[in-house]
Amino acid sequence: MRQSGILRSDLKRIVMSPIFWAAIIVSMICMALNLVNFKKAILDQYIHQGTLNLFIFSAVIVGGGMLSVIAPVLPVLTYGTCIWDDMESGYIRSILVRMKFSKYLLQRIVSISISGGAVFLVSMTLYWGIMIFLDPSNSPMIEHGLASMAFGNIYAYSMLLYCVFYVVLVTIFGALQALLAAGVSLLAQNRYVGLIVPAVLYHSGRIFYALSGYRVSFLPWYSYSISDAKTTSAAVYYDYAFYLVLCVIVFVLGWKRAKRSGRL
């Protein structure tokens, strides 16, 4: 039997979602605010240093400002709890009599990841695009500590590549955050808990770090903090691996609990 499943309609729903675009705009405003504050602080030194520096300053270095506070919430809003929403409404029954369980889960995981990752991918790409109009000159490499931090070798090799790599990392963070929301909403059997808990986990990791001195930080902004000169590329990968394992465990437990709940 020919089947296209739900992925195509999911992607359409994501792109058409006002929440998706609102999250993108909020993300861009946060980065722009960083730039404005930054300009006030050290205007002369950096403002006319080219597109890449503008992007790095506002999205990477001072990305630990408002963006890091709100970023854990943005990727989960569009589609993070969609599996639980399907179950709670009973819509899942109409879907699962038309397609295999495994295919449904796989396609939902893909669309949840895309919805979460795309918030940052689109907002950062658009923001980067706007920076080109602000100051299109070549960006000289400025000494602000990045070369000695995580992925400093990439920065030293090419600022452009570094920016692309950073956007990819943040995109993956968005995808993981949304997947965690999916798992938590299933486990708690509540969409609002699913929306809030990933952000609480992210920030509690930061608080734990601040209190204990141990490095339990959910990526990306904390690991990238300019003040944390000890951050290494390996630490960033560990963070991602930890987050991925957490997502898988929570999702599997959540799916089992949701199936047992008799909502199918």
Place this chain on the structure above:
Amino acid sequence: MKNAIELENVTKRIGQELLLNRINLAIPVGQIVGIVGQNGSGKSMLFKAISGLIRITEGEVRVWGKDVGKHGNFPEDAGFLIERPGFLPHMSGLKNLEILAGIQKKIGREEIKETMRLVGLDPDLKRSFAKYSLGMKQKLGIAQALMEKPRLLVLDEPMNNLDEESIARLRKILVELNQEENVTILMTSHDAQDIRMLCGSVYSIKNGEINAM
């Protein structure tokens, strides 16, 4: 093929509770079969087993000769209405059905609209599903089951929340589908009149056990 649905020793147990107890049932092609039973007797669980939504503890479920429920298999060429109709609350009825129709791509927008009109819904109504009345929600659930023109319909309390006119309309639709297109129908109803009028054979289910009436 002789039977549309075949159940052999179907048992469903959750913990210590026995919800379906060694059910054997064959629904011949082209018949309308009714199942009656009180709330909690196991009707919905039986329908969920037939639809492949739950994994049965023991036994075999076959729809059109193919195993259902094993390896996530779902029944082909079948339309289901199980328990309350569930849809995405913020979307219109048409949009909800379009998403479901997009899964198998058997039908297009015009066929969906045609089915909505058939059950008495306005496909151009922009109202979201959340703002539908109970009767409209039920009609949308029925449209969802009918729209892909399946050879088998499994309908759990299809007359729920419908007014007299809509009940008469649905009875007529079901009879026409059965007589003109040889659609096999398995349904439950609280209303003895529905069962008497529509069903060629009737079974009762009690405490997860099924018996012919």
